[in-house]
Amino acid sequence: MAELADLRITRLGEPRYDSPLAAFVAGRRTNEHYVSEDDRVLYHDTVSDLDGRAPDPHSWPSFEPGGPRRRLFFAPTRTKVGIVTCGGLCPGLNDVIRAIVMELALHYGIGEATGFRNGYLGLTPAGPDPVRLTPEVVHHINQHGGTMLGTSRGSQDAEVMVDRLVELGIDILFVIGGDGSMRGASKVVAEVARRGLEIAVIGVPKTIDNDIPFIGQSFGFVTAFSRAAQSISVAMVEAQAAVGGVGLVKLMGRHSGFIACYAALANHEADFVLIPEVPFALDGPNGLLNCLHQRVKERGSAVVVVAEGAGQDLLELSGATDESGNARFADIGVHLRDSITRYFAEQGSALTLKYVEPSYAIRSVRPDPHDAVYCLRLAQSAVHAGMAGRTDMVVGRRHNRFIHVPISLVISERYSVAPDGDLWMAVLEQTAQPVDMTL
Numbered sequence: 228m229a230e231l232a233d234l235r236i237t238r239l240g241e242p243r244y245d246s247p248l249a250a251f252v253a254g255r256r257t258n259e260h261y262v263s264e265d266d267r268v269l270y271h272d273t274v275s276d277l278d279g280r281a282p283d284p285h286s287w288p289s290f291e292p293g294g295p296r297r298r299l300f301f302a303p304t305r306t307k308v309g310i311v312t313c314g315g316l317c318p319g320l321n322d323v324i325r326a327i328v329m330e331l332a333l334h335y336g337i338g339e340a341t342g343f344r345n346g347y348l349g350l351t352p353a354g355p356d357p358v359r360l361t362p363e364v365v366h367h368i369n370q371h372g373g374t375m376l377g378t379s380r381g382s383q384d385a386e387v388m389v390d391r392l393v394e395l396g397i398d399i400l401f402v403i404g405g406d407g408s409m410r411g412a413s414k415v416v417a418e419v420a421r422r423g424l425e426i427a428v429i430g431v432p433k434t435i436d437n438d439i440p441f442i443g444q445s446f447g448f449v450t451a452f453s454r455a456a457q458s459i460s461v462a463m464v465e466a467q468a469a470v471g472g473v474g475l476v477k478l479m480g481r482h483s484g485f486i487a488c489y490a491a492l493a494n495h496e497a498d499f500v501l502i503p504e505v506p507f508a509l510d511g512p513n514g515l516l517n518c519l520h521q522r523v524k525e526r527g528s529a530v531v532v533v534a535e536g537a538g539q540d541l542l543e544l545s546g547a548t549d550e551s552g553n554a555r556f557a558d559i560g561v562h563l564r565d566s567i568t569r570y571f572a573e574q575g576s577a578l579t580l581k582y583v584e585p586s587y588a589i590r591s592v593r594p595d596p597h598d599a600v601y602c603l604r605l606a607q608s609a610v611h612a613g614m615a616g617r618t619d620m621v622v623g624r625r626h627n628r629f630i631h632v633p634i635s636l637v638i639s640e641r642y643s644v645a646p647d648g649d650l651w652m653a654v655l656e657q658t659a660q661p662v663d664m665t666l
């Protein structure tokens with residue numbers, strides 16, 4: 228839960244220039260489709276959340292709304308902008324890059340941006356040279372998945388990165404990345420502030436895992452779980468056609484099981500969903516093996532969906548990490564495949580197990596139309612925020628309104644599936660798996 232003070236957005240200074248969009252924005256008042264720039268978007272959305280609060284709504288926790296401002300901190304046409312994409316791929320990265328460049332060009336008269344290549348590495352002397360991003364260069368990039376700028380993991384020194392921004396005269400840096408990238412962005416902000424510079428850092432939060440808090444939903448997530456749902460359908464068709472058919476689908480989701488839950492709910496085909504947030508046992512009456520065996524006996528086949536971070540307590544962890552310090556998990560998919568095979572053999576039951584792991588296929592694709600629109604609108608919000616001199620923030624959407632969220636907040640915790648929440652309840656209702664699979 229955040230309080231009003233946690234939701235304040237940092238400004239580089241007083242706005243100095245009239246926006247080319249001023250006439251368009253002037254006179255608009257908050258309504259169901261738009262939030263005026265002087266208004267705020269409430270954090271809470273239930274009556275009980277507001278019980279006991281002071282009567283003045285201005286004291287309630289609320290977000291600064293996204294959108295164009297009448298006055299700008301940076302001069303239209305003269306501002307220098309950098310863009311970087313970091314961390315794992317996600318559907319829509321190219322859409323965000325394209326929309327930032329187009330918004331800068333079309334509305335603010337800024338004809339080009341600097342694209343830093345291969346993530347934060349591109350902001351250091353050891354990295355590849357930056358590229359010029361013009362409307363012509365980015366025009367068709369949204370037709371492809373991935374990122375035209377490339378990406379990377381691995382830590383870079385904030386002082387070195389700020390040196391590079393100063394050297395190139397960058398006024399606004401757009402960081403398109405996940406939780407790790409936002410931690411990196413926060414260090415860049417701190418270094419910029421330490422030197423007393425006027426460089427804005429604006430995040431566009433990206434992760435197919437949907438594990439970033441306070442932003443509503445991350446772009447690319449809908450596309451990713453839609454692709455994952457196709458793999459579940461594949462597993463179901465294979466399982467149904469086989470004798471003692473079991474479809475086992477392993478999906479991405481390091482710490483948060485949103486992809487597994489949504490993909491499973493999408494077409495009602497999963498019998499068991501296993502996620503990092505909810506422990507399960509293999510053995511025992513409610514353990515996966517017995518329940519799965521029963522389900523196959525009753526229905527002829529079954530489908531198990533497992534997120535990569537689920538059931539790690541059942542495995543031996545190596546303690547290894549990737550270049551960014553993220554834990555490298557033991558392979559729960561292979562462990563389940565072997566355990567199920569052994570158990571069915573012990574029971575003398577027929578088993579045809581089809582193991583499906585879509586892996587990168589769910590995140591390297593271009594976004595579905597829903598995500599493409601979301602990418603575009605997040606990018607436009609990010610540009611408006613940067614031009615108005617906001618910094619140390621990311622864009623998001625809450626209650627269907629675009630908002631500004633301090634970076635400190637989005638890196639303060641991880642968003643995950645609540646075991647007592649609506650989403651997990653929906654999964655339990657749809658799969659009819661035991662509520663507690665550890666008993």
Ligand SMILES: Nc1ncnc2c1ncn2[C@@H]1O[C@H](COP(=O)(O)OP(=O)(O)OP(=O)(O)O)[C@@H](O)[C@H]1O
Pocket residue numbers: 313314315316346347348379380381382383404405406407408409410411412414433434435436550551553
């Ligand atoms: N605590 C941190 N401080 C500074 N930089 C960080 C920190 N954590 C991560 N970074 C940097 O941010 C970049 C991306 O981080 P990471 O590889 O964890 O991906 P991410 O942004 O979390 O995206 P995703 O989890 O969706 O793949 C890397 O270059 C990494 O070194």
Ligand SMILES: O=P(O)(O)OC[C@H]1O[C@](O)(CO)[C@@H](O)[C@@H]1O
Pocket residue numbers: 314315316434435436479480481535549590
């Ligand atoms: O193999 P890579 O590129 O490090 O990415 C894998 C990780 O990235 C994520 O998709 C998050 O972007 C995780 O779910 C997954 O474990």
Ligand SMILES: [Mg+2]
Pocket residue numbers: 314405406407
């Ligand atoms: Mg991450």
